[in-house]
């Protein structure tokens with residue numbers, strides 16, 4: 001996901017060449033730069049749970065200031081305002097305002113990308129509800145969507161996700177990241193397989 005964040009930073013640099021690449025990288029990672037500070041201050045919390053997700057063992061159960069939707073909007077506004085006030089004086093007010101807006105969007109893009117990859121632990125308001133599509137759990141797509149490639153691969157990869165994992169199909173939402181509804185995720189994954197196979201007119205191989 002760092003690639004995604006920094007990729008947007010590179011894209012932003014292209015859109016506003018007068019802003020330094022360092023500023024752009026700072027913008028797209030701003031929420032993650034704040035996060036360890038708030039951890040050290042004891043304002044936010046994390047714990048390590050081995051095997052929690054395929055690509056991350058961090059249980060981010062409490063990061064309302066740096067990573068809630070309202071927090072991200074506030075930090076985006078503050079970052080944009082700071083650039084508008086402190087940004088390079090050599091540029092015109094209008095150019096600086098455009099760059100400030102783009103940088104604000106860059107800060108907010110971090111929250112969007114985090115929602116894509118995190119399990120449902122990203123808060124909307126500081127203490128929930130929580131959302132997350134869980135892409136960190138699904139490096140390979142569980143069943144190929146191209147019927148031409150379903151022969152042997154599908155039967156070996158068509159198993160529902162392990163308990164406690166989320167699938168990319170359909171956003172997951174929970175009232176609390178502390179108690180992921182693993183059973184319901186598994187059931188909903190089986191249901192999706194069933195619906196997909198019916199849609200294709202194939203018997204479900206996923207039971």
Ligand SMILES: [Zn+2]
Pocket residue numbers: 031032067110114
């Ligand atoms: Zn983050």
